[in-house]
Amino acid sequence: MTKQIYRTRRTMRPASNTGEPTSGPLTAQELQLAARNHSMPLEALRRDITPPGLHYVLTHFDIPDTDAASWHLRISGAVERSLELSLAALKKDPAITVPVTLECAGNGRSLLRPRPLSQPWVLEAVGTAEWTGVPLAYLLAKAGVLSEAVEVVFTGADAGIQGGVRHRYARSLPIREAMRPDVVLAYRMNGSELPPQHGYPLRLVVPGWYGMTSVKWLQSIEVVTAPFKGYQQQVAYRYQDKADDAGTPVSRIRIRSLMVPPGIPDFFTRKRFLARGPVMLQGRAWSGAGAVSGVEVGIDGEWVPAHLEKPPGPFAWCKWTLPWVADPGEHELACRATDSTGASQPLEQNWNYQGLGNNMVQRVSVTVE
Template sequence: MSDENLFDQEDYLQARVDEYIWQKSSDAGISRQRFLQILATMVGATAIGGLAKPAPAHSQTSKSNLSNSSATVTKGSRILKPLPPGYISHSKGTLEMNWEAMYERGYLVPNDWFYVHNRNTPPPFDPSTWRLHIQGTGVSTPCEFSYDEIIAMPSISVTCAIECAANGRRFFEEAYNKPLSGTRWRLGAIGVAEWTGVPLSILFERARLKSTARDVLVEGGDLDSLDSKQSKFSSVVPISKALADNSLLVYAMNGEPLPPDHGQPCRALFPGWGGNANVKWIERIEVSETPIYTQWVLKQMVLVGADYPAISPYKGKLITYQNVKSAFELAWPATLAAKPYLLRGRSWSGKGKIVRVEVSLDGGKTWQFARLREPNFPFAWVRWDIEWNPVPGEYSLQARATDNLGNTQPTTVPWNDFGLLYGGVVSHPVTVNS
C-alpha cells in the first residue's frame, strides 16, 4: 500500500479488517462467511462495517500568570525538565505549551516550552548498556544497536510537529456540555521542532527487511496503562509509513541531545500521525509479516461515538493522520489595550502544508485572509498575522485554515467518547479595555 493511499483511512482500515477476518477464520478452521455469521451474533460484538529571542512584553495579559520568573521544578512531577514560567499543567505528567509565550518567537518551539505528556517518569538511560532491538518475522536478520552505533549512522533532520491526538479535547466538552476523562488540553499539546535521527529504512536495511513485511510495532521504555500485564507502551504503523523518507529514529531535538522528557535516548518520528505513534524511550522495534493488533491501538487510538461505527477488531474509527487546526498566540482569555495590534497565530495539518488562513474578528460573521509567513513546512505549521485596531468591548476571535489537499476546519465536529482530533473552528475570547 502506497503512503499516499494512507490518507484514505477507510481504505487502510478495511484492508486490515479483511486480513483480521481471514486470520481468525483460518485459525478456527472455518470459512470467512461462517466467521462473519458468528461475529454478527456475538453479544456485544461490534458491527463490521529557527529558535528566536524571548518574547518581549506587549499589551496582552494572561490569567495563566505568565511572568518573567525563572523556571520551576514541581514536587512529585513526572516531568524532569524545569517547568517554564507561566506553564500550564493538567497533571503530574503534563505540560501544555503556552500560546501567549509564542508571540514573537521563532518558528520552532524551544525544548523547555515543548509540550509533555508522560504517563510515567522518564526511565533512566545508560548509554553504555542501552540497546535497540530490531526483530520479528518481517526481517531476515534480527539485530541490535548500541547508542554509539545509532548516532554514527547516516542521519537527516526533519522539521515537523508532534501533536497529541487529544489536542483540543476541552472544546468537545464546551461544544457538547459533556465531561470527558483524560487531559483537558486546549490547543497547546503540540510543538514544532527540528528532529535529527536515522531514517528507519536504514535500520531495516541492516536487518534485511523482507518484501512481505506488513506492520511495524515500536515499543518504548514506559509501561502501558491499559495492559494489566504491565507490558511496555507501544504503537503500530504500516510498513509503508515506517519506510517514508521522513520517518526517523530520533536522537536529537533542536540541535541538542534528545531530552529525557522527549524520549532520550531515542524516539520514533512519524510526521503527521498522532502523538502516540511517535513512541518515546524506544527499546524495541518489531517488524511483522502479518498485521499487529495492540490493545492501545484497538481501543484507544480510535474515534468512538454515534458518528463512528465500530469495525471489528477496532472499537471505532482508527486514527492515523492529524487534522487541520489553528490557534491565536494569545492568552486564554486575553485582555488587550484599545490600540492598533498585530494579531498572530499558527495553523497546521497532519496531511501536508497550509495554503490559506482566514480570520474573523466578529465571531464568524465576516472573514478576511491572514498573511502567511515563511517558512511553511508540510507536517509542521505556518505562522500568520493580521492587523487589528479594536475599540473597547468583548470579542470572539476565530481562525480557520485550509491545507494543500483541500482539508478545511469545519464549524462543528462530531462527538467522540475520547475527545480526540478536535479540528473545529475555535472561538477565542478577548476583552479590549479602554
Template sequence: MHHSRPYNAEPPPAALAGLPITPLDTFYGRNHGTVPELDPATWRLTVDGMLDRPLTLSLDELRATFPERTVVATLQCAGNRRAGLTRVRDIPGEDPWGPGATSTASWTGVRLADVLAHAGLRPGAAHIAFTAPDVNEQGGPREPYAGSVPTAKATSGEVLLAWAMNGRPLPLVHGAPLRVVVPGWIGARSVKWLERVTAQREPSAGYFQAVAYRVLPPEADPGTAGPGDGISLGPVALNSAILRPGDGERLHAGPVEVTGYAYAGDDREVARVDVSLDDGRTWAQAGLDRPDGSWAWQHWRLTLDLPEGRSAITVRAWDTTGAAQPEHACHLWNPKGYANNSWDRITVTCGA
C-alpha cells in the same frame, strides 16, 4: 500541568507564538506512565520480525552504521484542543488539553528506512511496530507502551530514529536515549524510549494501537470498547489555533495583532488562514509564514481594529487539497475527545 505522575503538561498558548522551533523547556509533554531512566551505555535497540538480518544495536553502533539526518517536524497530541470538546459534553477521565499540546523541533537521528533496508525487510511486512519500556498507568491494561505505522510510512525518508532535539541530546522526558519521530502523524505514533522495532504483517496488538487512540461513535462506552472499534488515528487532521491574545484577555481598543499556528498533517500544507470578528459571516485573510520544512506547522498573523467592548475572534485554515476546518466542535465530539479541529474561537474585552 495536567498531571505530574505521569507527567502531562502543555505550554501556555502565548509561549508558542511566533516561534517556528519550540524551545526544549516549552515543548509539550505527553506520557502514559512513569518516565523510564535508561542507561545509554547499556541500552540496546532490537530490530526483528520479518527481516533477513535481525539486528541488535547500541546507540554508538546506530550512529556509526547509518547516515545522520535532521528533520524539522511538528508533533501534535491526538487530544490537542480537547477542552473545546469538553465544553460540548463532559469527557470523564481525559485531560482537558488546550491548543498547546503541539510543538515543533529539529530532530536528528537516522532514517528508519535505512535501518530496515540494512536488516533486509521482507515482502509481506505491512506494518512496523515499536515497543518501549514505559508502563501504562492511565486506564487500560498495565502493559508497556507500543504502537505501529504502516510500512509505507515507516520507509518514507522523513521517519527518524532520533537521539537529538534542537541540536542537543534528547531530553529524558522526550524519549532519551532514542525515540521514533513520525512526521505528519499523531504524537502517539512517535514512540519514546524505543527498545524494539518489529516488522510484521498486522498492526501492533498493543492497547494504544488496538484500543486507544481511536475515534469512537458518540454513543460508545470507552470502558467496553474492544480492539479495532472506532477509527484508528494516524495522519493529523488540519488544525489551527489562536495563540495571542489569550482567551479572556483585556486589551486596549484599536489595532491588535492576532497570531497563531496552523498545521496540516501527513504530506499536506496549509494554504490559507482566515480570521473573523462576526463568527464566520465575513473573513479577513491572515499573513502566513512558510513552513520550516515539509513537516512543520506555519505561524500566521493579522492586525485587527478592535472596538471597545467584547470581541469574539475566530480562525479557520484551509489546506493544499482545498479542505477546510469544520465549523463546530459539537459536530466532532467523541467519547475520548480526540481530533478536535473545529474553528478556534476566543473572546477578548477592549477598553479605551
C-alpha cells in the same frame, strides 16, 4: 506481537480511562494528568521552533530512567538479519534533521461536551521541533525487510496499565509509512541531546501523524507479518461513536490553527485585555494531510484571510499574521485553517467517544479599552 515485560491480561480493576464520557465537573484524576502532562503556552506560537521545555509532553506512564551506556535498540522480526545497536553505533549512521509539528490526538478534549475522561487538554498540546537522527528506512533496509512484512511495531521502555491492560507503550506503522524517507529515529531535539521527557535516548518521529505514533524511549523495532493488536493500537487512539464500536484508527493530524492571544491576561480567568489601536494578530497553522492553503481570522463573526508565511518544512506549522485595528469594546477573535486536501476546521466540535482529533476553531475573547 512485540515482547512485553508483563503478560497482557485483564486486572480486577475496570477500564477506568474508557468510562462513559461525562457532563459532570472535572475529576481529581483529570487534574493529576493535567499536572503531569505539559501544554505549550500559546504565546510560544510566536516561535518557529519550540524550546523543549515549552513543547507539549504526554507521558502515558512514568518517564523511564534509562542508562544510555547499556541501552540498545533491537531490530528484529520479519527481517533478513536482526540488528542490535548501541547509541554510539546509531550516531555513526547517516543523520537527517526534520522540522516537525507534533500534536496530541487528544488536544481539545476537555472542550468536548460531553467530556471523554482522559488527559484533559485544553488547546495547547502541540509544539514544533527539529529532530535529528537516523532515517528509519535506512535501518530497515540494513536489516532487510522480508516481503511478507505488513507493519513495523515500535515499543518503548515505559510500562504501566491502561484500560485494565498491562503493557509497555507500543504502536505500529504500516510498512509504506515506515519506509518514508522523513521518518526519523531521533537522538537530538533542536540540536541538543533528547530531553528525558521527549524520549531519551531515542524516539521515533513520524511527520504528519498525531503524537501517539512517535514512540518515545524506544527499545525495540519489530517487523511483523500481521497487524499489531496492542492496546495503544487496537483499543486506544480510535475514532469511535460509542464504547463498543470498533472505530477507525487515528493517524494523520487534522488541519488546525491557533492564535497567540493578544494583549495581556488576567491571571485567573486568562481573559485578555488590549489597548485600542493597531495590533498584529498572529498564530500558526498545520495539517498532517497536506500543506496549509489558507487561514481565515474571524473578528466578531466576520472572516478575513490572513497572510501565510513559508513553513520551516512540509510537516511543520506555518506562521500566519493579520493586522487588526482594535476598537474599544468586547470582541471575539477566531482562526480557521484549510489544507491542500480542502479540509477546513469545523466551527462546532468533532465529538467522538475518546475525544480525539477535536480541531474545532479556537475562539479568544478580548476586551479593548
